[in-house]
Amino acid sequence: GSAGRHGDGIIEARERMLGPAYRLFYRNPVHLVRGEGSHLFDADGTRYLDAYNNVASVGHCHPHVVDAVMRQMTSINTHTRYLHDGIVDYSGRLLATLGPEIDQVMYACTGSEANDLALRVASAHTGASGVIVTTEAYHGNTHAVTAISPSNGGAAVLGPHVRTVPPPDPRSAGSTADTFADHVRRAADDLQRAGFGVSCLVVDTIFSSDGIFADPDVLVPAVAAARAVGAVFIADEVQPGFGRTGEAMWGFDRHGVRPDIVTMGKPMGNGLPVSAIAARPDVLERFATTQPYFNTFGGSPVSMAAAAAVLDVIESEDLPAQVIGIGARLREGITRIAADHPAVGDIRGAGLYIGVEIVTADAAPDRGRARAIVEAMRDAHVLISVCGEHGNVLKIRPPLVFSDSDVDWFCTALDSALATTLATAG
């Protein structure tokens, strides 16, 4: 189904008009026209299992979200310079989930914008510019946020004010939490020697692009080390936020730390561009009193209607409890399959965020085979991707409404993808 109304085919039309920066998934790209829950349908009516999408987190086209957005769209959509109940009601609900002290919220449209704003807030508060991130971090695509996102292109994109630290991998020597804190301390020293000071430690609290390191309680000493040099801790909750781990609404909750600033996006509006930063008022103060903030679309009545409907669904469908149960079943299924396939290395994750390492016979990362498995699963109509420093970790991150039969479908496809792919040189 790639031809249709574009004379030269939809792929060629994209390349011609969008240019080479736009990358498609898969050798045989997927052309999706409809979604429902955890399932997607292509232009030919073929059904796909979505085991990758964390934006449509409460399910593709969830009727409660669709209805809330449609109803708001038909009455009024303006911006934050007029009074509207939606933003006040939603802010109260959101802040109640974030625990004590994090008492103010500012809205944007993308995770990138939220992180960009968080960097400005942190710099205004600390008077410093140095930033510490993990080796393969991705925090977004603005100019400032690209400079703290090594996964965009390694050292080539990093700003001079940025230092990277390895993620907390429990397989490395010593206490995971202490080792991570040592790296943060060393990075902080280096930033101070270079004259940048240390503004913030920014952490995706499930270390998704680093390869998914989901062990809890690994952040306390690192956050203390950052604070000891006057820096603030920014928890990037774009990936684990809004209940994905099942155990907690936020990734930082699993680590027993209190962030100074929290950033969030993706699942917040279930597909509408809705994002935010939430922070302690004393951290926001310097920024907020020295410059006004306006974001044309951020916090609009329609955005707030979508976001409120997402919270409604998380509560009414008891999604965190669902995620614990279905995540455990999915993980058990993968573990059972792994017994027959030595190519499966470490299996890790939390809730419905699961990483599966693909390795060679001598336990080296097998990037080529991981990619082949992603392609084989696509051919079986199951959508996943890869992550991690070596690109060999299968990234399994379905909508939170994944069902028992979805788990069965997923496991059948993974089993046969492992059976039909071969080890590569890595």
Ligand code: PMP
């Ligand atoms: N932070 C993290 C951890 C992300 O994964 C992403 C998106 N992949 C972003 C920030 C940026 O979000 P957006 O694409 O909405 O700008």
